[in-house]
Every structure is written in C-alpha cells, then in structure tokens.
Amino acid sequence: MSAEASVPGGGGRQSPDGPDRPTESPRSGELLGEIARYAADKKAGEVVELDLRDVLGYTDWFLICTGNTERQTKAIHDGILAGCKHEHGTLPRRVEGFSRGDWILMDYLDVVVHIFTPATREYYRLEQLWGEVPARRAAGGES
Secondary structure (H helix, E strand, O other): OOHHHHHOOOOOOOOOOOOOOOOOOOOOHHHHHHHHHHHHHHHEEEEEEEEEEOOOOOEEEEEEEEOOOHHHHHHHHHEEEEHHHHHHHHOOOEEEEOOOOEEEOOOOOOOEEEEEEEHHHHHHHHHHHHOOOOOOOOOOEEE
C-alpha cells in the first residue's frame, strides 16, 4: 500500500473565499481530540497529529499512531470506531487495511487516522513525508 494511493479522497471542502483557502469543519478539532483519546485508551503509542488544513483540501488532520502488534492495531481501530459511533454518531467513510492489520486507515473526512505496527510505520514514515506541516504529540499516547 503506497502512502499516496492509500489516502482516500474526502469531502473536497473549499472556502467561500476561493479554491485555495480550505475551511476547517467546526468539529474537526474536537473529533481529532476524541479520536486521540480513544486511541490512547487502547494503549496506542506515539500518537501524532499532523495539521494539514493549509496543505490539503480533502482533510484537516492526520492522526498517526502505533500498535505493537496487528492484534493491538485492530483493538485501537475497534476502540476508535466504537467511540466515534456511540458518542458522536459518526462512522468512517472508509476503512482500509483492517484484514492485514499492519496499516489500518480510517477516513472520517476531517480526520484521517493511520494505525501502524512499528515496522510499517518506520517503512512509510508519514511524519517525514509530511515534514513541512505542523505536528504535535497528542496528549495521552504512550511513547
């Protein structure tokens, strides 16, 4: 799965000020925080938030985290899915990679979640690929 090919298109939101001014959904920051909390509840490691609002038109944030095994990545996925569904009535538009478990992608349009095993995260190095965007460690993630 290549980084470019696997990132699904989202809502393609544009600002009324023109096509080069992306808008942020009023909920995207809140949803990002909640997803980070759900991941932390399942002991996700190295939870990083990448701010893509000024770079991409189809999403505001990437949340990247690590599970030590494929079983743990699936548990992180399940925790995020259940939390978003039950507390926010939100389901991902698309999920990819669940059957393999080494890289699970969950597309919530405003937030795209990448759940990696350590070796797969090191191989694809999304943080370095998007190195020019603001990044921060999410509160609560294990190091």
